[in-house]
């Protein structure tokens with residue numbers, strides 16, 4: 250390539266969440282002379298921890314196992330104040346990482362990418378942001394995030410509502426709950442992990458007027474059991490980081506928790522309940538992931554555990570009719586992402602918190618005054634909150650206009666002229682190792698489709714390490730182009746689908762199975778994430794690397 254066509258950047262990283270921060274840290278360390286830039290739509294680092302500022306927003310993975318493992322000095326310096334940090338603390342932590350390593354000089358904020366064009370002649374990508382600014386790069390690392398593209402419900406009349414209305418991940422910065430929510434009638438649509446945290450927090454606010462919860466699907470949820478961490482406890486914890494990260498490396502989802510190898514029916518009823526009680530009373534995801542090994546593959550086992558959890562809800566909710574509405578009927582415990590809560594069910598014991606069960610009375614429309622249900626009732630509201638989730642996994646990719654190899658688009662929905670040439674038609678991803686995609690040369694993804702999600706930071710660190718090694722390989726060999734082969738993509742995608750065939754989770758609609766009825770093309774389930782274990786996943790990646798990045802073609 251002639252000097253005058255050298256791209257401005259060696260690597261562009263898109264997104265400054267945990268993925269972008271981790272990628273920048275490692276790429277800069279490995280290639281100190283490379284021109285690397287992070288482009289970020291927000292005004293600061295943090296990704297999901299930057300955007301999600303709704304009340305009660307909190308991590309439900311233990312913070313000690315969620316932080317970066319690469320900076321031993323910072324691990325000794327940082328003081329977590331709670332086992333499961335609230336959003337501001339996690340955001341401060343990410344900020345501290347970037348400040349300590351002076352990363353912000355290599356980041357550009359307020360920059361949302363609008364389109365991307367592959368240039369086959371000189372093996373570069375050209376990106377354009379919303380302002381029309383151009384960025385030309387040899388390689389790019391997608392750190393777009395898999396829960397970063399919020400979706401609003403398709404309900405007639407939303408634009409007519411005259412009060413304040415907003416999505417939880419676009420919580421207005423100027424809102425002061427005790428001032429702006431005092432005495433007000435609040436409505437919230439959505440009871441996923443976000444809705445459950447928001448409802449729990451708002452219900453505890455003494456200034457709350459009333460809260461109407463519009464629930465379309467009841468969600469299983471169980472206690473987080475957060476605790477504060479004292480200075481002494483933190484001192485002890487600091488000595489345990491290595492063991493924590495080693496443990497996470499041995500569990501299927503990268504968490505501290507893993508299934509009990511026994512099967513539900515192999516143990517006595519007493520031993521079964523004893524185990525479940527222990528999990529229920531312990532902090533964190535153990536009650537989702539630490540259960541008997543057949544809980545998510547054997548329907549009878551799942552029914553038994555679901556019945557145990559349903560009783561817990563009945564014990565916590567005073568009105569038996571409300572309790573029944575809060576108990577999921579269409580899916581078993583743990584077959585969707587289990588939100589962990591603090592006082593969620595007790596919220597419905599308060600006189601000013603009302604459950605509107607949309608299974609019984611669906612929403613017919615939003616009016617200027619509130620929400621009307623099909624029994625003719627108008628639920629008058631001052632503020633309407635949409636906790637309606639995200640165009641998950643592929644959504645952030647879909648928001649960019651891609652002109653990949655041969656001008657191909659990436660995501661196109663059925664009915665469009667370009668459908669036939671789409672790389673991921675109807676949001677159905679095809680990837681190699683969840684790190685690369687066909688016809689998308691020189692792109693590597695962190696937390697891309699077909700990666701194991703689990704404990705996000707553990708997956709991010711693994712992907713960043715693989716990416717650095719692969720970029721070093723290209724550099725050493727003088728390669729300016731890579732792309733996964735059709736054979737490798739087909740083999741991996743088939744394996745991902747095979748892993749997604751078994752398991753009760755794959756039989757249920759949720760963002761994890763690629764369904765979001767508010768998004769065109771996302772009405773049917775697909776396998777958008779790797780449901781095999783992270784351990785198995787890492788073996789596939791190691792094998793690819795050991796065999797000289799078998800599965801990729803390279804060009805000089």
Ligand code: NA7
Pocket residue numbers: 396401402403404438439440441442443444463464465466586607636637638639760767
């Ligand atoms: P989720 O888990 O996708 O939840 C979205 C919620 O919004 C869910 O209860 C939906 O009901 C509800 N929803 C969506 N559209 C509508 C309409 N039109 N009417 C009524 N209710 C609706 O998103 P979250 O933000 O809570 O969590 C996403 C992840 O972020 C979470 O799992 C964590 O990993 C972090 P539905 O179930 O579709 O009937």
